[in-house]
Structure formats: C-alpha cells, structure tokens
Amino acid sequence: MREKMISDNIVSEVQYEENKLLSFQKINSKTVSYRVYENGMVGIHCQIGEITDEEGFLKAEENLRERPRPYPFELESGKRSRNLTEREVADKELLEIADDCMKYICGKYPDFVFKTSFSQNKNTQSRVNDKGMDYSNTDCCVNVSISFKHVSSKDIMDGFFNFSLRDFEMDVFTKMADNYLANYTTEVELPEEIIMDMQYYGLVGKLADSLNGENLALGTSLLSGKVGEKVFADGFTLTDDVTDEESWFNCFWDGDGCVLENDKQTFIENGVVLTGYADKKNAQKYGISHTGDAYFNFSDIPGAGVRNLRIGRSTKTVKELLNGRYCVVPLNYGGGGFADNGDYTMPVHSAMLCDGEKILGKLPPFTIVSNMFDMFGKDFIGVGADKPIYNDKQILFRVKKGNIL
Amino acid sequence: MYHFPKDLYADVRIEEYYNLNLHMKNDVMETDSSMTEKGAIIRVFDGEMWYTSTTNKLDDIQKELDNLATLAKPDPAIYEHPFVQKYQVHEATVLMYEGDKDARKISRGEWMELLDHYKGLCVDESIEEIPLWMVNVSCSHLKKSFYSSKGAAIIQDRQECSIGVVFGITVDGITTFGGKRYVKDCKEDLYGYENEINKERDKYLDFARNAVQVEPGVYTCILSPLATSMFVHESFGHKSESDLMLNDKTLQDEWVMGKNVGNGKVSICDAGDMPNHGYVPYDDEGTPAGVNWLIKEGKLVGRLHDAKSAATLGEELTGNARAQSYYHMPIVRMTNTYMEGGEDAPQDMIAGVKDGIYVYSVEHGSGMATFTIKPAICYRIRDGKLQEPLRVNVLTGSVFETLFDIDAVGNDFEMIDNYICGKNGQSVPVSAGGPSIRVKKMTFN
Numbered sequence: 037m038r039e040k041m042i043s044d045n046i047v048s049e050v051q052y053e054e055n056k057l058l059s060f061q062k063i064n065s066k067t068v069s070y071r072v073y074e075n076g077m078v079g080i081h082c083q084i085g086e087i088t089d090e091e092g093f094l095k096a097e098e099n100l101r102e103r104p105r106p107y108p109f110e111l112e113s114g115k116r117s118r119n120l121t122e123r124e125v126a127d128k129e130l131l132e133i134a135d136d137c138m139k140y141i142c143g144k145y146p147d148f149v150f151k152t153s154f155s156q157n158k159n160t161q162s163r164v165n166d167k168g169m170d171y172s173n174t175d176c177c178v179n180v181s182i183s184f185k186h187v188s189s190k191d192i193m194d195g196f197f198n199f200s201l202r203d204f205e206m207d208v209f210t211k212m213a214d215n216y217l218a219n220y221t222t223e224v225e226l227p228e229e230i231i232m233d234m235q236y237y238g239l240v241g242k243l244a245d246s247l248n249g250e251n252l253a254l255g256t257s258l259l260s261g262k263v264g265e266k267v268f269a270d271g272f273t274l275t276d277d278v279t280d281e282e283s284w285f286n287c288f289w290d291g292d293g294c295v296l297e298n299d300k301q302t303f304i305e306n307g308v309v310l311t312g313y314a315d316k317k318n319a320q321k322y323g324i325s326h327t328g329d330a331y332f333n334f335s336d337i338p339g340a341g342v343r344n345l346r347i348g349r350s351t352k353t354v355k356e357l358l359n360g361r362y363c364v365v366p367l368n369y370g371g372g373g374f375a376d377n378g379d380y381t382m383p384v385h386s387a388m389l390c391d392g393e394k395i396l397g398k399l400p401p402f403t404i405v406s407n408m409f410d411m412f413g414k415d416f417i418g419v420g421a422d423k424p425i426y427n428d429k430q431i432l433f434r435v436k437k438g439n440i441l
Numbered sequence: 442m443y444h445f446p447k448d449l450y451a452d453v454r455i456e457e458y459y460n461l462n463l464h465m466k467n468d469v470m471e472t473d474s475s476m477t478e479k480g481a482i483i484r485v486f487d488g489e490m491w492y493t494s495t496t497n498k499l500d501d502i503q504k505e506l507d508n509l510a511t512l513a514k515p516d517p518a519i520y521e522h523p524f525v526q527k528y529q530v531h532e533a534t535v536l537m538y539e540g541d542k543d544a545r546k547i548s549r550g551e552w553m554e555l556l557d558h559y560k561g562l563c564v565d566e567s568i569e570e571i572p573l574w575m576v577n578v579s580c581s582h583l584k585k586s587f588y589s590s591k592g593a594a595i596i597q598d599r600q601e602c603s604i605g606v607v608f609g610i611t612v613d614g615i616t617t618f619g620g621k622r623y624v625k626d627c628k629e630d631l632y633g634y635e636n637e638i639n640k641e642r643d644k645y646l647d648f649a650r651n652a653v654q655v656e657p658g659v660y661t662c663i664l665s666p667l668a669t670s671m672f673v674h675e676s677f678g679h680k681s682e683s684d685l686m687l688n689d690k691t692l693q694d695e696w697v698m699g700k701n702v703g704n705g706k707v708s709i710c711d712a713g714d715m716p717n718h719g720y721v722p723y724d725d726e727g728t729p730a731g732v733n734w735l736i737k738e739g740k741l742v743g744r745l746h747d748a749k750s751a752a753t754l755g756e757e758l759t760g761n762a763r764a765q766s767y768y769h770m771p772i773v774r775m776t777n778t779y780m781e782g783g784e785d786a787p788q789d790m791i792a793g794v795k796d797g798i799y800v801y802s803v804e805h806g807s808g809m810a811t812f813t814i815k816p817a818i819c820y821r822i823r824d825g826k827l828q829e830p831l832r833v834n835v836l837t838g839s840v841f842e843t844l845f846d847i848d849a850v851g852n853d854f855e856m857i858d859n860y861i862c863g864k865n866g867q868s869v870p871v872s873a874g875g876p877s878i879r880v881k882k883m884t885f886n
Binding site for chain 1: 467469470471472473474475476478479480489490491492493494495496497498512549572573609611614615616617618657658659675679680684685686687688689690691692695768770805806807808809810811812813814815832834835837838839841884886
C-alpha cells in the first residue's frame with residue numbers, strides 16, 4: 037500500500053529595517069513524504085525539492101527493507117478538498133501594500149523606528165493513498181508584522197503587533213497601528229485589579245501537555261486523575277477546532293489521516309475535563325480513546341499532538357466582559373512561562389492599558405503571576421466574541437502582580 | 442562558476458544538510474529518521490534593496506540569478522556602495538569533517554549502539570518516581586558553499602553529534618523534567634558521560650522531592666558557570682548585536698565605546714573560530730571569524746557586525762553575519778560568547794553570602810534591556826552554606842545595572858555547547874560560557 041503526503045509552500049516577503057526597504061524575497065519549497073506500508077510496517081522517504089514519484093517510492097521501499105518503522109494500523113480513506121483562499125495578491129501589489137503601510141506609520145508616527153515584514157504565504161497540503169484517500173487543503177493569507185521602538189527608548193525593541201488576513205484591508209492595518217501607537221507616550225498606572233487581555237495560543241500549551249493521553253496514563257500530567265472532574269471555570273470550554281477561521285494553514289486531517297467528526301473534538305466542557313487526546317499509536321499502547329490527534333511527520337511515523345486548541349468564545353464582546361474595568365495588553369513579554377507545577381510567571385517589559393477597545397496609555401513593566409488552574413479557573417473571565425485589539429481572539433483573565441526589578 | 446549580473450552585487454549560498462534523529466521514550470523508538478536536503482539562496486543587491494530567491498533546484502541557480510537581476514536597478518557604482526565595499530573576498534576551503542570524521546558515514550546501527558549504551562547505564566527503572574525517560578541521539582552535517590560577485594569562494598562544513606538523557610520525575614503529582622545533553626563534533630567524543638548524567642538525575646530527584654517555592658524578592662545570588670553562560674548571552678550579548686542600533690542615536694549614545702558598562706572584573710568576548718557549538722570559520726557574508734572583545738575590564742570595547750552595521754557605524758567587520766539556513770538572509774548573531782574567568786574560588790563566593798540564592802541550572806532566557814532567565818534548579822544560601830533546593834519561576838535584572846553588581850568572578854570557567862539562540866525568527870547554534878559569578882542583587886519570582 038502506498039501513500040504520498042505533500043506540502044507546497046510559496047512565500048513572497050517584503051522586509052523593512054529602520055523604516056527603509058531592505059529586501060524582497062521569494063521562497064518556493066515543496067516537501068514530499070513517500071510511504072510504503074506492508075505487514076504492519078512502513079518505509080518512509082522524505083524529499084525536499086524535486087524527485088519523481090517513481091524514485092521517491094523506490095527509496096521508501098528501500099527504507100521498508102532497511103529501516104522499517106512500525107505502523108500496525110489501517111490506512112484512512114476519503115475524498116475532500118478545502119480551499120480557504122479568498123484573494124491572492126501579486127508580488128507588485130504586495131510591494132504596494134507594504135509601501136502604503138510604511139508611508140502611513142512613518143508619516144503619522146515619526147518618533148518611532150519600525151522593523152517590519154509584509155508577506156503572502158500560500159500553502160497546499162495534500163495526502164493520497166492506494167486506499168482511495170484524496171485530501172487537499174489550501175490556504176493563502178497576507179501577514180503583517182510590525183515591531184516598533186520609540187526613538188527615546190534605551191531598549192532594543194518596545195512593542196510588536198501582527199495580524200493575518202485572507203483579503204488584506206488597509207483599514208485593519210491603520211486602526212491597529214493607531215491603537216498601538218497613538219497613546220504610546222501617555223504614561224498610566226497599573227490598575228488595582230490586573231486583567232490581562234492576550235492572544236491565548238501560547239497559554240494553552242501547558243494545557244495541551246496536560247491533556248496528552250500518554251501523560252495522563254503515565255501520571256505525568258497535571259490533570260492525571262482529574263478526567264471527569266470539574267477543574268476549570270464554568271465558561272471554559274476547550275476544543276480542537278479545525279474550522280476556526282482565524283487559524284492559518286491548518287489541515288482538516290491529522291498525521292494519521294483521520295478527520296474529526298464535524299471537524300471538532302472537545303476536551304474540556306464548561307470546566308469539566310472530558311478526555312485527553314491520543315493518536316492511533318498511543319490509543320493502542322495505553323488503551324485510551326483515539327481522538328484523531330496526531331501531528332504530521334514527513335520523515336517518520338506520526339505521534340500524538342493536538343493541532344488547533346481553541347477556547348470557546350463568549351457571546352459578549354471584550355468590552356462587555358470587562359464591564360467598565362480596564363485590561364492590560366502586553367506588548368513585549370517573554371523569558372518566563374509555565375513551571376512544572378502549573379505556575380505561570382511572565383516578565384512584561386512593556387504593556388498598555390486598554391478599555392477593551394481603545395488602548396489608553398503605557399504601563400510600567402511588571403511580572404505576571406498566575407497559574408494554569410487559576411487563569412482558566414477562578415480568574416478566567418472569558419474570550420470575547422469580537423477581536424478589537426489583535427484582530428484575533430482575546431482571552432481575559434485576572435493575574436497577580438510580581439516585581440520585575 | 443556563475444555569471445554574475447553586471448552593475449549589481451550578488452551572492453549565492455548553497456547548503457547541503459544531513460540529519461539523523463533517534464529518540465527512545467520508555468523503550469519505544471518514537472523517532473527513527475534521517476534525511477538529506479539541498480538548497481540555495483540567491484541574492485542580488487542594487488544599492489537600494491535586496492532581491493532574493495530560494496530554490497531546491499541547484500541547476501536553476503543561474504536562472505534565478507538572471508531573474509533577480511531583471512528586477513533590480515543596475516548601478517555602475519555598486520562596488521563603491523559603503524557596505525558592498527565592506528564585503529571581503531576570500532577563497533577558502535575549510536572542510537573539517539571529511540573522511541573518517543564524516544558522521545554521515547556512521548551507520549544507524551552504530552548510532553543505536555550509542556543510544557543503547559546510555560540507556561543501559563543511565564536508565565534505572567527501579568526508581569518509582571521516574572515514570573518517563575527519554576534517550577535521544579542526533580547527528581547533523583552541513584556543507585556550505587558561498588560565492589560572490591566580488592570573487593569570494595568559500596566552502597566550509599560543520600557537524601554536530603549529540604546524546605541526551607531526560608527523566609520525568611513525578612512527586613506529589615508534579616512532574617519535573619531534568620537531564621543532560623552533550624553536543625560534540627564527533628560521535629566518539631560522546632562516550633564517558635554516564636556518571637555526570639546519573640549525578641544530574643540524582644540532583645533532580647532531590648530537587649523534585651525537596652524543593653520549596655522561592656519567596657519572591659531581591660536576592661544576592663551566585664550563578665553557576667552554566668547560569669553565567671546564559672546570563673552573558675541574554676544580559677549583554679544581545680545588546681552587542683549592532684544591527685539593533687544602526688541609526689538609533691539613543692542606543693548609540695548609551696553604548697558608546699570606552700564607556701564603563703560593568704565592574705572592572707567583567708570581560709566578555711565573542712569568538713567564532715573557537716571549536717565550539719557556535720563555530721563559524723566564515724560567516725554568511727564571507728567574513729572570517731574574529732576574536733571580538735566586547736567588554737574589557739568593565740569598559741565597552743567592541744560590538745558584533747555584519748557588513749551593513751559595520752559600514753553604518755564606521756567600524757570593522759567581525760564575522761557575525763549568520764543565517765539559520767538557505768531560507769534566510771544573514772543577520773548579526775553571536776557565535777561563542779563568554780565571560781572571562783577570574784580568580785575567586787566558587788566556595789569562597791558562596792561563603793561570602795549571608796542570605797541569597799545559588800542558581801545551579803537554567804532552561805531559557807530573553808535579552809531585552811531587562812533580561813530574564815528561567816532557572817531549573819536553585820538552592821537557598823544561608824550563612825554562606827547551600828541549603829534546601831528552591832523552585833524559582835523566573836529571575837530578572839537590568840543590563841544597565843547588573844554588570845556593575847558583579848562583585849566576584851570565579852576561577853571555574855566552562856563553555857556550554859548546547860544552546861540554540863532565536864532572533865527575528867531565525868535560530869542558530871551558539872555556545873556561551875563563563876565562570877561562577879556573584880551578583881549583588883537580582884529579582885526572583
């Protein structure tokens with residue numbers, strides 16, 4: 037039985053350094069995984085660049101003989117194609133978009149130095165096999181990434197904003213730039229109650245580790261022994277959701293070729309841990325539910341990995357969730373993270389005060405002190421229905437303040 | 442060779458990369474793969490901007506060069522451009538890993554033997570608190586060829602072989618991961634570390650069983666050589682990368698040459714020609730590695746450059762233009778960065794602390810003006826003696842103050858060879874080093 041996985045990536049990128057055009061770059065890369073299955077084993081050849089299918093499968097057959105890898109599972113089948121592309125921009129247009137954006141921020145905010153990137157990424161992934169599988173997924177978006185530094189700052193960078201759009205709109209850029217930059221030099225104090233307003237992709241990583249079925253089975257997860265229990269806040273629901281419109285380049289199938297029922301799998305519902313996740317291998321090894329969560333591996337067999345963890349959104353906007361309170365938008369933070377016991381400690385080098393829509397002024401540096409169980413439990417306020425600051429989902433949660441210096 | 446376009450500067454960097462990775466978790470081979478990759482980045486500069494293209498079709502390089510040239514605006518004076526003038530022209534072949542030293546020739550079976558060797562000597566399944574263990578063996582070999590329209594022709598290689606053993610230690614529902622990883626340039630240098638690994642495992646076991654949470658606050662601290670190495674890299678190293686201050690008067694005034702930026706005991710150097718993890722005999726603009734002192738006895742004496750930053754700031758090239766791979770343009774990066782050892786005995790340094798913290802090991806850090814370090818294992822110091830292990834989530838300090846707060850520099854210098862440094866979306870291998878140091882105050886959370 038033969039199978040082929042392809043990832044085809046085309047990138048055009050315009051970069052600016054210190055407000056000046058630096059480069060225009062084109063990247064065209066194609067990775068193909070040739071896989072030959074026989075008697076519960078698979079031979080794999082991964083090729084970056086050109087090769088004929090005949091050569092690729094021959095090398096996979098060689099590897100099946102010389103270094104077979106175990107894969108005692110039925111191959112998946114099915115036909116489906118998803119193309120999320122809304123509009124592709126030509127290279128000339130991308131250069132014009134970049135030029136327009138830079139003229140806007142450099143003209144309106146001359147006291148800042150910008151390092152920026154404007155790129156268009158187009159990715160097509162496909163998977164076909166002798167069992168009749170024929171899947172493909174295409175996505176294309178323009179990504180804008182702006183880091184900025186005030187001319188008077190002694191730091192190497194003061195803040196950062198970025199967003200992606202499948203159909204670039206200048207209005208989104210100008211609103212975001214104005215929100216981040218207009219009140220940057222207005223100094224304000226941290227409120228008594230500190231409510232963080234963040235994108236949450238980096239925050240759910242510890243949850244992903246904890247929900248790994250293997251860790252649950254071995255007792256090495258912070259959620260071991262807690263499946264079926266209410267651990268988090270009432271409004272906290274966590275789902276692997278491959279339909280999320282604000283995800284980019286994510287496939288609807290997993291590393292084993294499995295497709296989730298309705299493209300979704302819920303792990304935590306209203307605070308109750310329903311199940312951990314597992315690929316086929318771990319499901320068999322530990323006798324746990326197979327949830328269709330395997331990461332892609334072009335040069336080896338897949339392993340357990342969750343793809344697109346999303347927190348259920350509130351019906352309220354960010355401002356409504358705040359209900360008159362202010363929140364903190366961190367601009368430049370890093371170097372901390374989650375500890376083994378779930379503590380979350382994160383130095384915030386620069387941050388802004390926000391009313392849920394408008395950024396009001398710059399806050400002094402501080403350190404976020406929280407814990408996985410608190411930020412998604414007693415301190416969880418919600419994920420807004422709208423996306424006013426990041427042009428993306430925003431989580432609100434209360435934290436304690438730690439010193440930074 | 443290539444026909445470079447007229448009145449434009451151009452260069453071509455070709456990379457041939459081999460990687461093998463074997464990863465065993467609880468007796469199951471989770472990863473068993475190897476692959477080879479070839480690609481090139483082609484760059485053309487017209488005095489205003491770069492036009493670049495990346496390809497895996499090495500036969501198409503000339504075509505890509507010609508295509509890029511049609512986008513650029515030829516400039517007959519391109520070779521008088523300030524940073525094109527800076528590009529050096531060297532013809533060199535520095536192939537350290539050919540013949541018997543070429544790790545690509547080592548069979549999978551021989552690598553598995555190395556993995557099994559450490560599994561046999563370091564994995565003790567009778568320890569109930571260790572439900573999870575992992576042994577990883579990896580090898581990579583990279584051959585780079587660089588050609589420029591000024592005439593540079595450089596072929597060089599690098600190779601790294603590694604062994605790592607990691608334990609997941611679960612006590613009271615909390616799992617602490619700890620272990621050791623060694624990176625060397627040849628496989629035979631990876632043997633003989635089992636005692637160190639087992640000692641480290643026992644240290645982590647003690648930590649998992651007995652560690653208490655730190656009381657947040659400002660403490661005097663002793664950094665071990667491992668912790669100092671990360672401190673050097675994060676606190677000052679990133680500030681020495683001069684692409685961050687090209688036309689930035691505030692930063693140029695702050696980091697003016699000759700200024701006192703630290704205690705007189707502090708000297709920091711970056712050297713790409715050291716045979717360590719950040720070994721870069723020629724950088725990705727074709728500049729040979731140098732020994733670049735950044736701080737000498739507390740005074741700022743140098744910084745790291747690519748051609749653009751050197752030309753802009755009127756300084757000399759240092760050989761620090763590095764790219765992660767052929768998908769990337771080079772930017773200013775560290776190589777092997779270290780604080781010079783001193784004369785203080787580490788035990789005397791600890792004895793001089795009445796109430797403080799010893800930072801034994803670290804996980805990662807970040808290098809803004811307020812640098813951060815995420816420690817792994819710390820110990821409380823009371824009345825000059827190491828006491829109970831401490832869980833510390835993060836420690837922070839200001840680069841403008843902390844280098845002055847170093848009041849003792851140890852005689853136990855070490856280089857740490859397993860760092861990967863990230864900047865602007867690019868990761869490159871680096872080494873960092875130093876001795877134990879005592880710092881009068883840092884903030885612990």
